[in-house]
Amino acid sequence: xxxxxxxxxxxxxxxxxxxxxxxxxxVYDTPMFMPVGTLANVKTLTPEELYEMNSGIILSNTxxxxxxPGEDIVARAGGLHKFMNYNRPILTDSGxxxxxxxAQPKDITEEGVTFKSHVDGSKLFLSPExxxxxxxxxxxxxxxxxxxxxxxxxxxxxxxxxxxxxxxxAKRGKAVHKNENQSLFxxxxxxxxxxxxxxxxxxxxxxxxxxxxxxxxSVGEGKEVMYNMISYATKYLPKDKVRYLMGVGDPLDIIxxxxxxxxxxxxxxxxxxxxxxxxxxxxxxxxxxxxxYKEDFTSIELGCDCYTCQNYTKAYIRHLITSNEVxxxxxxxxxxxxxxxxxxxxxxxxxxxxxxLEYKEEFIxxxxxxxx
RNA sequence: GCGGAAUUGGUGAAGUGGUUAACACGCCGGAUUGUGGCUCCGGUAUGCAUGGGUUCGAUCCCCAUAUUUCGCC
Numbered sequence: 001x002x003x004x005x006x007x008x009x010x011x012x013x014x015x016x017x018x019x020x021x022x023x024x025x026x027v028y029d030t031p032m033f034m035p036v037g038t039l040a041n042v043k044t045l046t047p048e049e050l051y052e053m054n055s056g057i058i059l060s061n062t063x064x065x066x067x068x069p070g071e072d073i074v075a076r077a078g079g080l081h082k083f084m085n086y087n088r089p090i091l092t093d094s095g096x097x098x099x100x101x102x103a104q105p106k107d108i109t110e111e112g113v114t115f116k117s118h119v120d121g122s123k124l125f126l127s128p129e130x131x132x133x134x135x136x137x138x139x140x141x142x143x144x145x146x147x148x149x150x151x152x153x154x155x156x157x158x159x160x161x162x163x164x165x166x167x168x169x170a171k172r173g174k175a176v177h178k179n180e181n182q183s184l185f186x187x188x189x190x191x192x193x194x195x196x197x198x199x200x201x202x203x204x205x206x207x208x209x210x211x212x213x214x215x216x217x218s219v220g221e222g223k224e225v226m227y228n229m230i231s232y233a234t235k236y237l238p239k240d241k242v243r244y245l246m247g248v249g250d251p252l253d254i255i256x257x258x259x260x261x262x263x264x265x266x267x268x269x270x271x272x273x274x275x276x277x278x279x280x281x282x283x284x285x286x287x288x289x290x291x292x293y294k295e296d297f298t299s300i301e302l303g304c305d306c307y308t309c310q311n312y313t314k315a316y317i318r319h320l321i322t323s324n325e326v327x328x329x330x331x332x333x334x335x336x337x338x339x340x341x342x343x344x345x346x347x348x349x350x351x352x353x354x355x356x357l358e359y360k361e362e363f364i365x366x367x368x369x370x371x372x
Numbered sequence: 373g374c375g376g377a378a379u380u381g382g383u384g385a386a387g388u389g390g391u392u393a394a395c396a397c398g399c400c401g402g403a404u405u406g407u408g409g410c411u412c413c414g415g416u417a418u419g420c421a422u423g424g425g426u427u428c429g430a431u432c433c434c435c436a437u438a439u440u441u442c443g444c445c
Contacts, residue, residue, distance in 0.1 A: 093406045097407090100406090187406090218406090244406090245406095246405095266406060267405050267407095268406085276404070278404080287402080289401085290401080321410095322399095329410075
């Protein structure tokens with residue numbers, strides 16, 4: 001089935017919305033945070049561990065699975081869910097972000113994008129059609145349109161041309177997308193320019209997608225510019241479709257996104273930070289390698305309900321991280337993902353109580369207080 | 373006992389008679405937002421075994437002492 005968004009409630013004082021997503025694998029509440037599992041795994045974690053954190057949709061990546069192990073292998077395994085044993089919804093990114101992170105500007109043409117493989121350096125070519133074809137074979141629940149994630153800063157003229165091309169690519173992708181069991185999302189580009197964001201939304205809506213995402217944020221633009229980019233998109237997006245802010249996962253940014261009407265988020269931050277020894281806490285981000293935790297036999301975050309905080313101390317996790325033991329990154333990943341999922345749970349409650357601005361104020365007061 | 377060699381930060385080590393004593397690891401911090409990368413970026417020896425001497429100037433030359441090490445008896 002196609003994904004179906006149901007709007008349950010609008011918050012009284014902001015654009016925040018409380019909703020439900022009907023998917024092939026059950027019904028999930030929004031706002032929601034989606035952990036990232038680029039290579040058909042959320043780094044270091046098993047599906048069961050993710051379920052325990054109350055994880056819903058997770059992300060995987062077209063470009064990476066295309067290179068390894070190859071979409072045909074995944075298809076022969078019975079699709080991505082069977083291949084990786086994840087029995088909840090999976091969204092696949094189109095490879096559009098890799099246009100940003102791996103390709104050179106000159107590699108982008110109307111037809112598609114030439115990549116230099118990060119695995120062996122060989123020349124690769126990805127197009128909207130190819131991306132959709134791969135995602136079809138992967139059999140994810142949600143496929144993303146192939147876009148160009150535009151860097152910042154970019155000139156108005158470049159953003160305009162690129163955004164128009166992204167719209168044409170979205171149309172081409174939609175034309176070859178036949179999988180009735182897979183939803184297809186459009187991606188709003190347009191950089192920092194309201195007229196281009198608006199134009200992009202309108203054109204994508206004309207084509208018609210099962211959901212809409214906001215792309216091209218957190219590419220170095222600064223908080224205020226990013227928040228404007230979000231507003232410029234949600235302002236014009238249809239109310240009856242889910243809105244997905246791509247790649248955003250800083251706790252403060254999630255709150256700001258929700259307040260601007262975003263429903264779902266994904267981000268590598270919780271798992272990457274974890275592997276690098278950082279943990280989110282109510283009182284700000286901490287670096288577990290800091291000397292002050294050497295003999296700190298308390299949990300990462302007092303009152304946290306995650307497996308890590310129930311069972312391990314900062315001193316122990318610090319020891320694991322400084323010794324390069326993989327368990328350290330695992331334990332911190334569990335905590336960080338649970339932290340963001342719990343944040344969305346609390347935001348849902350705040351929307352129901354029409355108290356999201358109060359929630360935000362209280363959260364910021366603690367998060368920026370920086371006393372552990 | 374005799375002879376040779378060595379002695380530089382927490383560690384392994386480069387190096388020079390004259391501005392700031394390489395580099396690596398460790399340690400101490402920081403970064404990280406649709407994940408190529410257990411990655412990246414900073415900081416970290418006011419001193420070159422100790423005591424004398426030569427010199428305008430010594431970590432670098434000379435002497436002594438200590439320690440380590442290798443030969444030989």
